[in-house]
Amino acid sequence: MTGFRPTIDDVARAAGVSRAAASRVVNNAPGASELTRARVRAVVAELGYQPNESARALASGRRRAVDVIAVTSGNRTGRLGTHPYFSRVLAGMMPVLESADAQLRLHAVGREAAADAVEEIAADATLGMVLADATPAVAARLYRRCRRVVSMVPTAASVPGMEADNTGGAHAAVAELHRLGRRRIAAIHGPADNPCAIDRRLGYRRAVEELGLTAVGADGDFHREGGYAAALLLLEQEPAIDAMFVACDLMAAGAVQAVTATGRRVPEDVSVIGFDDSIAAVCANPPLTTMRLPVEEMAAAATRLLLEGNPGPGHRQRFPVELVTRQSTQN
Amino acid sequence: MTGFRPTIDDVARAAGVSRAAASRVVNNAPGASELTRARVRAVVAELGYQPNESARALASGRRRAVDVIAVTSGNRTGRLGTHPYFSRVLAGMMPVLESADAQLRLHAVGREAAADAVEEIAADATLGMVLADATPAVAARLYRRCRRVVSMVPTAASVPGMEADNTGGAHAAVAELHRLGRRRIAAIHGPADNPCAIDRRLGYRRAVEELGLTAVGADGDFHREGGYAAALLLLEQEPAIDAMFVACDLMAAGAVQAVTATGRRVPEDVSVIGFDDSIAAVCANPPLTTMRLPVEEMAAAATRLLLEGNPGPGHRQRFPVELVTRQSTQN
């Protein structure tokens, strides 16, 4: 508590201008002469003035902050604590927020009450919110009420969003496996109601069809446990499987464990290809070949969009999903 | 934009009381009769009143929010995006914040300018800040200026903090390895200037000494890469190593990969025991036996402390570090 904190009035007084003038230069608003700007800026530097965000937010009706919404399902924090995805979103947003000096508020909202909860958040009038993993329904409803929303996952066409080529990525993964000579390519999919998982599933189906292979898959939960269980199931059903496309690295790490546990080798007997390129890919043993989802870049772009102003309805920004080769596929 | 948002004046008017009275019941402050409380509460429910946080913060000089500080080193987001630790901190805080309806603001501050940056943050007068990974020096300096700080990592005695038994955990890990019959127990340590790493290193040294073994160790960076490299180095220097104590799961995952890469088996030839019990432990193959650091619990407790008011100087809360057995150690 250094004690005194200068207000804009102090600045104005010291600079010999009105409060309004000082406010204009502090906010880089038009309507201030160069002379005034210089004077005020000097005083700001000297006094170490820092605007009070609360007052600013109250007066302007808008807070220089961006909300991140993580939907929690069941247990109170959902995947927030365990899934690498969220930290990547945060890490991607942080630098752009920093340089715009805006703040980041994190919210975990329950799945059922998501829309209502988020509306409460919206009432606070920040620069907008990044929906890390909202369902299309929630995202759409939310966007209708309060513009200033951008989704990180596939949504209704109207909602501004960052769009990764999930389908193409899955397709490319299967193609890569095929290129490596694999012909019995099974899939471990994500939750049936997860938009990303749906697209990846589609990509797998298409690729398998095009290549004249037969589709065989099991559903997972986007977690290691689910991947492990699904792989075990698959291996039992179809012992001749020689490759697996897994819709998320966490599950893929589990799948690799399962393959190993049945006495098979990765990648010699079974090649495994993951999705995301998260920390899990690199921790798995052997490290996973995977389809890189550029989460950080997407999050940064989403944040920039919000910072710039109201994203237009249907705004879309597309991101490629690229193959990262490591040891879980044989070359 | 549903349009109208009721203010406390609307509530007061509708309830037939003064604004002050309404404020008192909304804030559960003393000095309001049961009758008034009932009336106001009814109106609040009916109108769906929600206090404007900015106005509240401006008027009271305190914002219902808790800051989380992650120190970024070098690259702009430091370990935020890649290390499971941070999401665990956030996940631990979220529920307690939610139920106290306070908000969570995340800040990534550069290592060099950490203290200054954080002071700016402190100027905003929130309920306090949780230092996820500040160095003792920064933490101490910060605490001196603005109370309302709690550290998640070991610090100077004055700074309120959550204290996990890092030393004991490391000691227990080595003891476990010894119990399993291992006698050439190497260590992969964390960064030499990291408080947690220092304690874990100490625990290892003591245990090795007590057990009459010889200490052999290499330094890592708390990341997978460092763990991999260190393990390789160790294995080359001392090929007869039969166990490794690794100061963090991420590094341990790398170590397991390295052990495997040299043609050795985990746990048959080399047992590996990690630290943290993070997602990395479970993604490694084989899954890691590890010392569980109760990060979520610690973060929750830190948050509660801040919510309750000024933590006294030197406030300490101790947490055990417990063995979690998985497959990377032989039983």
Added chain:
DNA sequence: CATAGGCCCGAGAGCGCTCTCACGCAAAGC
């Protein structure tokens, strides 16, 4: 019956800022 002491209550003064608005003054147009 008078006084003291609680307990509720409402008026009102800010908190630090933004933003509208009207005004002064210069240059430009008739």
Added chain:
DNA sequence: GCTTTGCGTGAGAGCGCTCTCGGGCCTATG
């Protein structure tokens, strides 16, 4: 010469809330 345009400016009215303070009532006490 006088009106128009325009820019730079400052006064002042809030934004929605908290919190102090004095006052009214109602009960306990002497």
